[in-house]
Amino acid sequence: MRDKIEAVEVKCPKCNRKQIVYIPKEPIPKCPDCGTQMVISELLDEGKSY
Ligand SMILES: [Zn+2]
Known part of the structure; x- marks a missing residue:
C-alpha cells in the first residue's frame, strides 16, 4: 500500500509568500513572516515518480 502524496503550492494571502x-x-x-494561515494556490500534480 502506497501513500499518495501530492505537492501543492501554498501562498500567504497577506504578503504573497509562497x-x-x-x-x-x-x-x-x-x-x-506574518502568521497568517496560508492557502493552496496551485496543485502541482505532475505524476512524478522515481
Ligand atoms: Zn505572510
Missing part, C-alpha cells in the same frame, strides 16, 4: 508542501503528509502551514 511555499511548496506535500499533503497529506504535511499540514498547510502558517506564514513564517
Whole structure:
C-alpha cells in the first residue's frame, strides 16, 4: 500500500509568500513572516515518480 502524496503550492494571502508542501503528509502551514494561515494556490500534480 502506497501513500499518495501530492505537492501543492501554498501562498500567504497577506504578503504573497509562497511555499511548496506535500499533503497529506504535511499540514498547510502558517506564514513564517506574518502568521497568517496560508492557502493552496496551485496543485502541482505532475505524476512524478522515481
Ligand atoms: Zn505572510
